[in-house]
Amino acid sequence: MKREETLKKFSKSLIDLNRAGVQNALKTALKQGVSATTLIDEMRKASEVIGKRWEEQKYFISELIIAGVLMKEVTDELRPKLISEGAPYRGKVVIGSAPGDLHDIGKNLTALCLMGAGFNVIDIGASPTTEKFVETVRKEKPQIVGISALTSTTMLSMGEVIRSLQAVGLRDKLKVVIGGAPMTDAYAKSVGADAYATDAIQGVKICQKWT
Secondary structure, three states: OOHHHHHHHHHHHHHOOOHHHHHHHHHHHHHOOOOHHHHHHHHHHHHHHHHHHHHOOOOOHHHHHHHHHHHHHHHHHHHHHHHHHOOOOOOEEEEEEOOOOOOOHHHHHHHHHHHHOOOEEEEOOOOOOHHHHHHHHHHHOOOEEEEEOOOOOOOHHHHHHHHHHHHOOOHHHOEEEEEOOOOOHHHHHHOOOOEEEOOHHHHHHHHHHHO
């Protein structure tokens, strides 16, 4: 099998959510000497097709979760080669649920989709403290911070995170995107966020525009 055929099989298997096909094509491609950078680029293209199927309501949350897991597995497998090749990530994102919010399904899905799109994602989990956001941003120096909330109560702490980043001089270097069921564009503006995402796919598109 030629490299071009292997890459097509790799991409099609990702789009079709065929885990065995993805793993087999990935192993074959690496044996053929395909670079990790090329494979990541192919995965990005596949993720765009998956996103389109989501928008067309051909794929739903369950399919997005499977796709995200597959892309994370590929990213984890290729990470050592990416480092050795000196391949750049598209950008770095620190993501977490809002302080006090223990819901993380949407946040986890967004993190997986961002990984699949070529971002270096630092996930600080559910209900991190405001201090955890600030410490992680200071240490990791991301271009983007993502905050999610599922309740109207915990969404109030998003503004606290953004104000704390501003207070220590980190906010001006960042783009902040928020998401979750109770969010609106008006609320995003009121707390000082740069954008509001209605779902994981839109969140990825917003981050891609910024990098």
